Amino acid sequence: MKQVYLDTFGCQMNVADTDRMELILFHSGYRRTQEKEDADLILVNTCSIREKAEQKTFSLFGGLKPLKMANPDLILGLTGCLGQQDGEKLLQRMPYLDFVMGPDQVDGIAEAVDRVRDTGKSFVWTGFDKEKAYTIPELALPKSPGPSAFVNIIKGCDKFCTFCVVPFTRGREKSREPEELYGEIRHLVDHGAKEIILLGQNVNSYGKRGLKNPIPFHELLYGVAKIPGVERLRFTTSHPNDFTRETIRAYRDIDILVNHLHLPVQSGNNEMLQAMRRDHTIEEYRDLLFELKSEVPDISLSTDIIVGFPGESDAAFDDTLKIMQEVGYSSSFMFAYSPRPGTPANELPDSVPLETKKHRLQETIALQSRLTAEQGKAFIRKNVEVLIEGRSSKPGYAFKGRNPQYWGANIQGGEETIKAGDTVTMQVENVSGHSLNGPLAREADSKDIPPRKTVARQ
Numbered sequence: 387m388k389q390v391y392l393d394t395f396g397c398q399m400n401v402a403d404t405d406r407m408e409l410i411l412f413h414s415g416y417r418r419t420q421e422k423e424d425a426d427l428i429l430v431n432t433c434s435i436r437e438k439a440e441q442k443t444f445s446l447f448g449g450l451k452p453l454k455m456a457n458p459d460l461i462l463g464l465t466g467c468l469g470q471q472d473g474e475k476l477l478q479r480m481p482y483l484d485f486v487m488g489p490d491q492v493d494g495i496a497e498a499v500d501r502v503r504d505t506g507k508s509f510v511w512t513g514f515d516k517e518k519a520y521t522i523p524e525l526a527l528p529k530s531p532g533p534s535a536f537v538n539i540i541k542g543c544d545k546f547c548t549f550c551v552v553p554f555t556r557g558r559e560k561s562r563e564p565e566e567l568y569g570e571i572r573h574l575v576d577h578g579a580k581e582i583i584l585l586g587q588n589v590n591s592y593g594k595r596g597l598k599n600p601i602p603f604h605e606l607l608y609g610v611a612k613i614p615g616v617e618r619l620r621f622t623t624s625h626p627n628d629f630t631r632e633t634i635r636a637y638r639d640i641d642i643l644v645n646h647l648h649l650p651v652q653s654g655n656n657e658m659l660q661a662m663r664r665d666h667t668i669e670e671y672r673d674l675l676f677e678l679k680s681e682v683p684d685i686s687l688s689t690d691i692i693v694g695f696p697g698e699s700d701a702a703f704d705d706t707l708k709i710m711q712e713v714g715y716s717s718s719f720m721f722a723y724s725p726r727p728g729t730p731a732n733e734l735p736d737s738v739p740l741e742t743k744k745h746r747l748q749e750t751i752a753l754q755s756r757l758t759a760e761q762g763k764a765f766i767r768k769n770v771e772v773l774i775e776g777r778s779s780k781p782g783y784a785f786k787g788r789n790p791q792y793w794g795a796n797i798q799g800g801e802e803t804i805k806a807g808d809t810v811t812m813q814v815e816n817v818s819g820h821s822l823n824g825p826l827a828r829e830a831d832s833k834d835i836p837p838r839k840t841v842a843r844q
């Protein structure tokens with residue numbers, strides 16, 4: 387077999403796309419290598435959501451150039467959001483590239499490689515097929531998905547937040563047919579998956595476009611929950627505006643839907659939310675969480691935050707710290723704003739000085755660390771249920787996994803009895819960052835965990 391080296395930048399959608407390309411290429415005679423030097427084909431799946439990710443990509447390609455110079459048969463491809471965004475410009479900047487492809491062409495990866503071999507010419511393949519249904523070929527379904535498996539349910543985004551490139555790089559929303567999704571999930575469970583994570587830029591918008599018989603997101607949740615063998619169900623990412631009361635009720639009704647939600651807030655200030663075109667107020671966001679917490683009191687919440695967006699005053703930034711404290715997020719993805727080409731915010735003066743952005747970012751990180759530590763303390767000496775993902779790299783611990791609230795876990799003991807995919811009970815002895823650490827609970831203690839929800843699977 388030939389060998390392919392794959393590298394990925396960016397979000398979980400990109401990771402899923404890379405996995406799919408690996409499987410499609412496997413059927414074309416390529417197996418994955420971890421060594422660039424051994425590869426016949428190198429693919430870099432790129433991200434353009436932040437400037438830093440772009441810089442890292444260019445520096446990586448700088449290192450790949452000598453390999454191509456030494457071996458002209460080596461095929462170099464750049465895929466993903468940067469490819470969609472910059473297309474032809476990338477070939478001009480890096481003429482040693484063989485092809486540039488956008489995220490909508492992932493399933494055509496084998497075709498792209500054949501085209502380079504057949505013609506010897508470099509090309510750009512981007513754009514969106516608006517008519518084509520969103521479907522994933524069966525040959526791209528993994529045969530050993532691991533205990534936790536991602537399932538793409540929707541691609542693209544119609545929200546057009548002013549700071550974000552996604553609607554331009556991944557196109558407009560398209561959902562996959564529920565029957566195809568149920569089939570994929572049955573396949574994943576048959577091959578060992580225990581936890582299903584429904585994936586999309588805005589999963590709550592599922593079903594609005596691209597389905598023959600549209601169903602809303604919460605109906606999909608009930609449908610997935612009925613599939614035998616799914617032990618845990620998660621989804622990411624959500625937009626507050628599309629998060630419905632029915633979805634809140636699904637949290638109450640579906641016992642395998644975990645008590646965790648990632649709900650990006652971006653800013654705690656209404657003027658900023660408006661400038662970002664988030665189309666909701668901070669009061670509406672707060673009300674939504676209030677309603678959710680009244681149904682699922684032990685729900686753990688995480689978020690995304692941007693500091694230093696154009697026009698963000700000290701007072702507006704304080705509002706962000708305030709909402710973080712009020713909600714008590716268990717974790718956050720926090721970023722200093724950087725203008726992105728092609729987005730509406732790119733037209734605004736980048737008014738917050740870099741030093742101020744850095745300072746604000748440090749403040750949010752420090753606050754989040756305090757919030758995480760406070761919540762972590764509440765787990766100490768408690769028993770928690772952990773889905774085992776594999777061996778732990780933390781010295782002194784045998785296994786790693788996650789609890790339903792999405793805290794990482796490192797477990798001592800069980801070397802003879804535990805395997806990946808098992809759900810075990812651990813007793814939390816200490817907490818480091820967002821990880822719970824401790825030994826397996828004694829069997830008698832394991833029975834102490836109260837039922838998470840009151841209503842059984844529908």
Ligand code: SF4
Pocket residue numbers: 543544545546547550551552553587588625
């Ligand atoms: S909801 Fe906004 S931030 Fe999220 S992907 Fe869509 S445009 Fe980007």
